[in-house]
Amino acid sequence: MTSPKITVIIPTRERASVLGAALRTVTAQTYENLEIIVSDNNSGDGTDAVVQHANDSRIRYLNTGKRLSMSHNWEFALTHVREGWVTFMGDDDGLLPGAIHRMAEIIVETKAQVIRTEYCTYDWPGMLGRPYGQLIVPLTSGMESRNSRKWLKKALEGHVRYSQLPMIYNGGFIHFSVLQHIRDVMGVFFSSVNPDVYTAVAIARLTDDFLFVREPLAISGTSKYSNGHSAFSARASRNPQAYRQFLSEGNIPSHADMPTSKEGNMPTSLQACVYEAYLQSARLGGSVDSMNHARQLAVVLATSGKHRTAIDAWGQDFSHLHGLDYSRANRSAVHLRRKLESRWLGQKLVRVLRSVVTDRLALQNVYEASIAAGALRAAPGRMDSLRFLGNELRGAWRARINA
Numbered sequence: 001m002t003s004p005k006i007t008v009i010i011p012t013r014e015r016a017s018v019l020g021a022a023l024r025t026v027t028a029q030t031y032e033n034l035e036i037i038v039s040d041n042n043s044g045d046g047t048d049a050v051v052q053h054a055n056d057s058r059i060r061y062l063n064t065g066k067r068l069s070m071s072h073n074w075e076f077a078l079t080h081v082r083e084g085w086v087t088f089m090g091d092d093d094g095l096l097p098g099a100i101h102r103m104a105e106i107i108v109e110t111k112a113q114v115i116r117t118e119y120c121t122y123d124w125p126g127m128l129g130r131p132y133g134q135l136i137v138p139l140t141s142g143m144e145s146r147n148s149r150k151w152l153k154k155a156l157e158g159h160v161r162y163s164q165l166p167m168i169y170n171g172g173f174i175h176f177s178v179l180q181h182i183r184d185v186m187g188v189f190f191s192s193v194n195p196d197v198y199t200a201v202a203i204a205r206l207t208d209d210f211l212f213v214r215e216p217l218a219i220s221g222t223s224k225y226s227n228g229h230s231a232f233s234a235r236a237s238r239n240p241q242a243y244r245q246f247l248s249e250g251n252i253p254s255h256a257d258m259p260t261s262k263e264g265n266m267p268t269s270l271q272a273c274v275y276e277a278y279l280q281s282a283r284l285g286g287s288v289d290s291m292n293h294a295r296q297l298a299v300v301l302a303t304s305g306k307h308r309t310a311i312d313a314w315g316q317d318f319s320h321l322h323g324l325d326y327s328r329a330n331r332s333a334v335h336l337r338r339k340l341e342s343r344w345l346g347q348k349l350v351r352v353l354r355s356v357v358t359d360r361l362a363l364q365n366v367y368e369a370s371i372a373a374g375a376l377r378a379a380p381g382r383m384d385s386l387r388f389l390g391n392e393l394r395g396a397w398r399a400r401i402n403a
Contacts, residue, residue, distance in 0.1 A: 002108055004108065005085065006034050006085045007037060008088075008100070009078065010022065010037070010088075010089055011039045011070070012040055012041065012043065013040070016049075016050045018365070019047060019091045020053070022093055022366055022367070023050070026095055036056065036058050036059045037081070038059060039076060041064050041073045042065060048061065048063070062076070069193075069251035070195060071195045075188055078179065084176055085173045086168060088169045090169075092222070093170055094221060096120070096216060096217055096218065096377075103217060106211075113174070114210040115210065115211045116166045116210055117172070117214075117216060118138050118213065119138075119218045120218070121220050121221075121222070122135050122219050122366055123221075124223040124366070132363055133363040135359075135369050137355055137373045138216050138354055139355060142214050144211075144212050146211075147208070147209055148203075148208060148209055151204060152205065155201075155204075155274055156278060156288055158299045158340045166210035168199040171216070174199075178203065178207065185283055191280045191281065192252055192254075192276060192280045193252050194277065197273045204286070205286030206285075219370055221366045257293070257322070258276045259317045271300045272300050278291070297315055297318055297329045299333075299336065301329060301330060301333035303340060
């Protein structure tokens with residue numbers, strides 16, 4: 001078969017303690033036409049030594065030379081790519097064994113230019129109050145062509161998570177020509193404070209369809225450094241320090257139609273982030289019918305979860321800015337909330353039923369998790385999954401009683 005060029009970009013900053021394991025999941029790939037870009041955001045913790053220790057000729061180490069925001073570091077890294085297919089992964093994330101070779105097969109077989117794959121999840125040790133990690137490995141396979149506009153509408157309406165869109169992160173592989181088209185229109189590729197969310201929305205706006213591969217090729221890791229967990233999680237293990245550091249650095253201003261919270265930040269709502277990315281990418285076209293501020297406010301309020309008090313306060317500011325009836329939006333959100341919560345719970349339970357969940361293996365890092373994921377895909381065991389499913393159902397039942 002032909003050998004398409006594939007570039008894996010790992011932006012990083014002061015995370016040498018997890019980067020080594022994440023990088024090892026990539027250098028373990030046997031695929032030759034692979035470039036690995038590590039974009040070091042001027043770290044001072046020995047990140048360069050970790051990369052040097054990997055000792056792989058496919059690695060290109062970059063240093064920004066000064067501290068940049070996350071979005072600007074991602075943009076800096078992407079400017080060093082000129083061709084082929086591109087994916088980004090976090091410095092606490094990983095790839096499954098053989099993932100790049102498998103992606104090359106899919107590219108050659110389907111001729112697709114926008115590909116999104118399923119992914120595993122791994123909670124690093126300590127994230128769940130245990131000395132070892134929890135791993136969820138989907139057992140799904142096959143692929144389907146998805147209409148980009150249809151799935152973008154689903155995400156904006158809260159029916160699916162933005163990770164179901166053709167994002168370039170953790171299992172998303174995008175041909176460089178698509179990225180260059182967005183850059184030609186927007187001037188830069190990343191035009192939002194949340195680069196992963198932005199790519200999901202922007203690429204969906206620009207393309208007619210994308211290929212969704214149900215076979216997991218990547219691992220989405222959650223560690224004490226994870227910005228998403230630090231910002232949005234309601235777990236007791238949430239450490240807000242990572243998000244505070246993220247916010248302390250100059251970044252791309254949020255869209256003028258999205259007021260900041262009382263602290264001067266974007267609200268702690270992934271749904272608000274999706275809408276902000278939608279607003280920022282308007283020049284790409286691909287608008288979704290009947291999508292407006294009033295409708296999005298109801299969805300943001302309905303999906304506020306345990307951050308409801310803060311989101312309600314932000315929603316009132318949003319209503320005032322756009323001359324909306326907040327009480328009406330809140331009433332709509334009450335009816336919508338139960339529907340969406342039931343839908344999301346159903347999606348989560350279906351995912352568990354189609355996966356192996358294990359929290360009893362002594363997995364100390366994402367590289368060990370990647371090896372385990374490959375083994376579990378080959379010979380799955382389900383007892384831990386059933387126990388996990390029971391815990392999820394009990395938790396959902398208690399939440400509904402207390403609502």
